[in-house]
Amino acid sequence: MGENTDDLILGVDLRGSKILAAVVNSRGEILSSNESATPVTGGHGVVIQAIVDSSHRVLKQAGIAISELIAIGVGAPGLSNPETGILFTSPNLPGWRNVPLRDIMQERLGKKTFVINDANAAALGEFCFGAAHGARNFIYVTFSTGIGGGIVIEGKIYTGAIGAAGEVGHMTIDDEGPICNCGSRGCWETVASGTALAKEARRKIKEGVRTSILEYAEGDVEKVTAPVIHSAAKQGDRLAKELIARTGYYVGVGLANLINIFNPELIVIGGGLSNIGDMLLEPAFKVAGERAYKEAFQAVHFASAELGRNSGVLGAATYALQEMGKLIGE
Numbered sequence: 001m002g003e004n005t006d007d008l009i010l011g012v013d014l015r016g017s018k019i020l021a022a023v024v025n026s027r028g029e030i031l032s033s034n035e036s037a038t039p040v041t042g043g044h045g046v047v048i049q050a051i052v053d054s055s056h057r058v059l060k061q062a063g064i065a066i067s068e069l070i071a072i073g074v075g076a077p078g079l080s081n082p083e084t085g086i087l088f089t090s091p092n093l094p095g096w097r098n099v100p101l102r103d104i105m106q107e108r109l110g111k112k113t114f115v116i117n118d119a120n121a122a123a124l125g126e127f128c129f130g131a132a133h134g135a136r137n138f139i140y141v142t143f144s145t146g147i148g149g150g151i152v153i154e155g156k157i158y159t160g161a162i163g164a165a166g167e168v169g170h171m172t173i174d175d176e177g178p179i180c181n182c183g184s185r186g187c188w189e190t191v192a193s194g195t196a197l198a199k200e201a202r203r204k205i206k207e208g209v210r211t212s213i214l215e216y217a218e219g220d221v222e223k224v225t226a227p228v229i230h231s232a233a234k235q236g237d238r239l240a241k242e243l244i245a246r247t248g249y250y251v252g253v254g255l256a257n258l259i260n261i262f263n264p265e266l267i268v269i270g271g272g273l274s275n276i277g278d279m280l281l282e283p284a285f286k287v288a289g290e291r292a293y294k295e296a297f298q299a300v301h302f303a304s305a306e307l308g309r310n311s312g313v314l315g316a317a318t319y320a321l322q323e324m325g326k327l328i329g330e
């Protein structure tokens with residue numbers, strides 16, 4: 001690994017539940033990685049200390065000193081400005097308000113640091129090393145507890161005026177729909193996320209609809225999750241199948257909007273909910289085909305994300321590398 005010492009980056013994927021840190025080279029190879037729980041209730045000081053600790057561990061594992069890194073890239077959930085490295089707010093990091101994440105990291109680790117939205121990072125990861133390799137215009141959408149997105153236009157992540165672009169999960173799909181974490185109503189993630197699917201199932205169960213879903217959740221309605229509903233659907237449970245198809249319908253409505261606005265050549269779909277596969281995606285693609293312009297729909301390819309849990313660290317590292325290249329070039 002000695003010959004790569006000039007292109008090593010530390011990538012960090014900060015989530016509400018976990019911190020994943022990895023030492024990465026410019027070919028997207030992971031030399032070492034470390035996962036730890038996010039001490040989310042401790043506030044930003046405690047969480048940033050946990051990132052610093054995790055960074056030291058992963059560097060030690062790889063046998064690399066901080067001085068050998070080119071830069072550090074951090075993918076963080078919520079709204080952040082990549083120009084200033086300030087994280088404005090995050091539904092997954094309660095209490096965080098205008099935290100100068102980049103500057104604090106830089107001060108603690110003594111290394112140039114860049115901050116990017118987590119879904120934008122994942123999009124960049126898939127663009128450079130995964131399912132979107134070679135694409136020029138594509139959209140990455142991750143369906144999980146929420147819905148995140150990243151927009152790549154002409155080979156560059158599109159971050160918008162203050163870095164808030166790509167929040168596809170918060171486009172309004174149902175103007176009278178459920179209240180969203182963001183404060184709005186009927187956002188895409190309130191009807192097409194894993195959380196939305198589970199919530200609707202719990203509501204139906206409480207209403208007394210006949211279903212075997214509870215058998216897959218230890219009889220506890222609070223333990224009903226998207227994977228539980230999927231298990232029941234695979235065994236032919238009617239409600240479970242209907243709920244997944246309904247979620248797929250809303251997935252498709254949102255995809256149609258993205259297709260009509262961006263005319264992407266590719267949409268990369270990731271996130272835990274998408275593991276449901278055809279049962280969710282067939283109705284989604286059907287609805288997207290019915291609602292989007294026919295020519296634009298015919299021009300788009302769909303692909304599954306390929307990098308799994310590593311998309312965020314690879315993308316955050318890539319972002320840092322790209323930005324350093326830009327800085328050196330200027």
Ligand SMILES: [Zn+2]
Binds near residue numbers: 170181182184185
């Ligand atoms: Zn919202």
